[in-house]
Amino acid sequence: MSGMGDESRFGADERGFFGNFGGRFMPEALIAALDELDVAWRDAMADEAFVKSFDDILADYAGAPSKLYHAERLSAQHGARILLKREDLNHTGAHKIRNVLGQALLTKRMGKTRVIAETGAGQHGVASATAAAYFGLDCTVYMGAVDTRRQALNVARMQMLGAEVIAVESGSATLKDAINEALREWVASVDHTAYLFGTAAGPHPFPSMVRDFCRGIGDEAREQCLEQFGRLPDAVTACVGGGSNAIGLFTAFLEDEDVAIYGFEPGGDGVETGRHAATIFAGESGVLHGARTFVLQDQDGQTVESHSISAGLDYPGVGPQHSHLAQVGRARYLPVTDAEAMDAMALLARTEGIIPAIESAHALAGTLKLIPDLVAQHGPEATVIVNLSGRGDKDMGTAIEWFGLGRSDDETGDPR
Amino acid sequence: MSVNSTAHAFATARSEDRAALVGYLPAGFPDVQGSIDAMRTMVSAGCDVIEIGLPYSDPVMDGPTIQAAAQQALEQKTRTTDVLRVVEAVAATGTPTVVMTYWNPVERYGVERFATDLASAGGAGLITPDITPDSGAEWIAAADDRDLDKIFLVAPSSTDERIAMTTANCRGFVYATAVMGVTGTRSTTSDLAGPLVARTKATTDLPVGVGLGVSNGAQAREIAQFADGVIVGSAFVRVLQEHSADRAAGLRALGALTEDLARGVRR
Numbered sequence: 276m277s278g279m280g281d282e283s284r285f286g287a288d289e290r291g292f293f294g295n296f297g298g299r300f301m302p303e304a305l306i307a308a309l310d311e312l313d314v315a316w317r318d319a320m321a322d323e324a325f326v327k328s329f330d331d332i333l334a335d336y337a338g339a340p341s342k343l344y345h346a347e348r349l350s351a352q353h354g355a356r357i358l359l360k361r362e363d364l365n366h367t368g369a370h371k372i373r374n375v376l377g378q379a380l381l382t383k384r385m386g387k388t389r390v391i392a393e394t395g396a397g398q399h400g401v402a403s404a405t406a407a408a409y410f411g412l413d414c415t416v417y418m419g420a421v422d423t424r425r426q427a428l429n430v431a432r433m434q435m436l437g438a439e440v441i442a443v444e445s446g447s448a449t450l451k452d453a454i455n456e457a458l459r460e461w462v463a464s465v466d467h468t469a470y471l472f473g474t475a476a477g478p479h480p481f482p483s484m485v486r487d488f489c490r491g492i493g494d495e496a497r498e499q500c501l502e503q504f505g506r507l508p509d510a511v512t513a514c515v516g517g518g519s520n521a522i523g524l525f526t527a528f529l530e531d532e533d534v535a536i537y538g539f540e541p542g543g544d545g546v547e548t549g550r551h552a553a554t555i556f557a558g559e560s561g562v563l564h565g566a567r568t569f570v571l572q573d574q575d576g577q578t579v580e581s582h583s584i585s586a587g588l589d590y591p592g593v594g595p596q597h598s599h600l601a602q603v604g605r606a607r608y609l610p611v612t613d614a615e616a617m618d619a620m621a622l623l624a625r626t627e628g629i630i631p632a633i634e635s636a637h638a639l640a641g642t643l644k645l646i647p648d649l650v651a652q653h654g655p656e657a658t659v660i661v662n663l664s665g666r667g668d669k670d671m672g673t674a675i676e677w678f679g680l681g682r683s684d685d686e687t688g689d690p691r
Numbered sequence: 692m693s694v695n696s697t698a699h700a701f702a703t704a705r706s707e708d709r710a711a712l713v714g715y716l717p718a719g720f721p722d723v724q725g726s727i728d729a730m731r732t733m734v735s736a737g738c739d740v741i742e743i744g745l746p747y748s749d750p751v752m753d754g755p756t757i758q759a760a761a762q763q764a765l766e767q768k769t770r771t772t773d774v775l776r777v778v779e780a781v782a783a784t785g786t787p788t789v790v791m792t793y794w795n796p797v798e799r800y801g802v803e804r805f806a807t808d809l810a811s812a813g814g815a816g817l818i819t820p821d822i823t824p825d826s827g828a829e830w831i832a833a834a835d836d837r838d839l840d841k842i843f844l845v846a847p848s849s850t851d852e853r854i855a856m857t858t859a860n861c862r863g864f865v866y867a868t869a870v871m872g873v874t875g876t877r878s879t880t881s882d883l884a885g886p887l888v889a890r891t892k893a894t895t896d897l898p899v900g901v902g903l904g905v906s907n908g909a910q911a912r913e914i915a916q917f918a919d920g921v922i923v924g925s926a927f928v929r930v931l932q933e934h935s936a937d938r939a940a941g942l943r944a945l946g947a948l949t950e951d952l953a954r955g956v957r958r
C-alpha cells in the first residue's frame with residue numbers, strides 16, 4: 276500500500292476530531308480500551324513489519340489489488356469513461372475484508388484472543404468470521420433480529436466459519452441496535468476481546484483506523500488509473516453507509532483538487548417521504564455511537580429509524596470524516612433511491628455481466644446521473660472511478676422479490 | 692450548599708452515619724404521571740436522591756430491564772419537556788433530583804437551554820453516562836454557570852490519572868460503576884467495587900456512590916460498608932414491570948423494596 280494514515284488537513288486531530296465532527300463520546304468504562312487501541316494502532320502503523328504483513332495478507336489471501344476495470348459497453352452507452360474498482364472480486368465478495376483483516380491482525384498483535392462484531396446485512400459479520408477463522412480467534416457477531424431473518428444465508432455463512440451469531444431484539448432490532456449490543460458486550464469483556472467495528476464510524480480511533488485499513492482501495496485505484504490511462508480521473512464515487520468503502524476510495528484523492536468526490540447515500544423511497552437513510556443529505560449534527568456526526572434524529576435527539584432496500588446502507592449515522600468532508604465542501608453527498616439503485620443493478624448485470632451488491636448499485640446509479648455534467652465539463656474523455664464495493668450474490672433474495680425473478684420464463688414471461 | 696443539591700443529601704446521610712440511597716427510574720415509565728407517582732413513593736419510603744432517566748433510543752450502558760422501560764416511555768411519546776415536568780414534580784418534594792441522560796438529547800435540546808430549564812425545574816444536575824469530562828466541556832461550562840451537579844462516572848478500568856481527572860470535574864458526587872458491564876440486577880455484588888471506591892476516594896473529598904447491580908437490602912448493606920451512596924435502578928424498574936397490570940400494587944411493592952434498601956444503607 277502506498278500510504279498510511281492521513282496527516283492532511285482532512286484527517287483527524289489527536290483527539291479524533293475532523294473539524295467539528297468525530298471525537299469520543301463514550302462511557303468511561305470503554306475509554307481505557309479505546310486508549311489501548313489508539314496506541315496499538317498508531318504503533319502498528321509506524322511498524323514496517325506490521326504494514327508489510329498486512330499488505331501480504333491482502334495480496335495472498337484477499338486478492339488485492341482489486342482490478343480497475345474499464346466498463347466499455349456501459350461507457351459507450353453513457354458517453355463517458357466509466358471505471359469500476361472491482362472490490363466485488365475480493366475474497367468474501369466486498370471491500371469489508373480489508374478492514375477486518377487489518378483489525379484482526381492488530382488484535383493478534385495486542386495479544387487478545389476473541390473478537391466481537393456487529394453486522395447489518397451480514398457482510399461485515401461474514402468478513403469478521405472469516406478473519407477470525409484465518410487468525411484462529413474466537414468470534415461472536417451481533418445482528419439485529421430483523422436482519423437475521425432478512426439475511427439467513429449470511430447467518431449460516433458465519434456459523435459455517437465457526438462464529439457464534441446473536442440476534443439482537445432491542446430497539447428497532449437492526450444495525451444500530453446490534454452496535455449498541457456489541458458495545459455493551461465489549462464493556463464486559465474488554466480485557467481479552469477486541470471489537471471489530473464494521474465501518475469508518477464510531478468513537479476515535481475507529482474512523483481513522485478503519486480508513487487506514489480500507490485506503491488501499493483508493494491508493495490502488497489512483498495508481499492503476501495513472502498506469503492504465505496516464506491520467507487521474509475527473510471524479511471518484513462510492514456509496515455511503517457508515518462510510519468505509521467511500522473513505523477507502525476517497526482518501527488517496529483528497530489532495531487532488533481536480534478530482535471531484537461524490538458519496539451516494541441511500542435515498543430509500545425518496546428523501547421527501549421520510550423513509551430513507553440519507554444521513555448527511557437530510558440529517559442533522561448530533562452524537563451517535565460515540566462520535567459527533569450527522570444523524571437521522573427527531574426534535575428530541577432520538578435516533579430515527581432509517582430505511583433502505585440495502586441492509587448494508589441502512590444506518591442512521593455516518594462516519595465523522597464524511598460529515599467533515601461535506602461541511603468543508605471537499606466531497607458532495609447525494610441521495611439515490613431504492614428504485615434507482617435496483618435499475619442500476621439490473622443495468623450492470625445486463626450490460627457488463629456483473630451483478631453488483633445493492634449498496635454498490637447506489638454508487639453506480641448516482642454516477643450515471645452525474646455523467647451529463649461530467650461530460651459537459653470534461654468532454655467525452657470524462658473519466659470516473661466507481662467503487663464497486665461488493666458483489667450481489669447476497670442480494671438475490673431482494674432481487675427476486677423486486678424484479679419478480681426465479682420462475683421459468685415460459686411461466687412468467689420476461690420479468691421486466 | 693443548597694438543600695436541593697445532592698451534596699446536601701449525602702452530608703445528611705453521613706451525619707446519620709449511613710450511606711445515601713439513590714433511586715433511579717426512567718421518566719415516562721410506565722407513563723409520565725405513573726413515573727411521578729412512583730418516584731414520589733420512592734421519596735416517601737426513604738430514597739435520599741432521585742435519579743430520573745431521560746429515555747433514549749440508543750442506551751449503550753443499559754441492560755435489558757432499563758432498555759425495555761425506556762422503550763416503553765418512548766413509545767408513549769415521552770418528550771424531553773415531559774422529563775423536565777417530572778423533574779419539577781419530584782424536586783418539589785424537596786428531595787434532590789438529578790437527571791441521568793445520554794448526551795444527544797441534551798445536545799439537541801441545546802446545552803445552555805437544557806441547563807437553564809433543568810435549573811428552573813428545580814433539578815440538581817446531570818449524570819452523564821456516555822460523556823467523560825474530556826468530552827464534556829460545553830456541559831461543564833453550563834453547569835458551572837448555574838451551580839448544577841456534574842456527576843461523571845468512574846469504572847474499574849479507569850486509570851488513576853483518569854479517576855483524578857474525572858473527580859476534579861465532578862460536583863455533588865462521583866458515580867462509581869461497580870462492574871464492567873451494563874445496568875441490571877446481579878445476584879452477587881462485585882468485588883471490583885471496593886478497590887474502585889478506594890482509588891476514587893484517594894483523589895477527592897466528594898461522596899462516592901456505587902451503582903450497577905444492586906437489588907436488595909443485603910447487597911445495599913455490603914456496599915454501604917465502603918461507599919457513601921448506593922445507587923439502585925433496574926430493581927425498581929423490575930418491580931413496576933412485574934406489577935404492570937395493577938399500579939397500586941406496583942407502588943406498594945416499590946415502597947417495600949425502597950424500605951428494604953433504606954434499611955440496608957443504615958448498615
Ligand SMILES: Cc1ncc(COP(=O)(O)O)c(C=O)c1O
Binds near residue numbers: 634
Ligand atoms: C458491498 C457493501 N458496500 C457497502 C457497504 C456499506 O458500508 P460502508 O459505507 O462502510 O462502506 C456494505 C455494508 O455492508 C457492503 O456490504
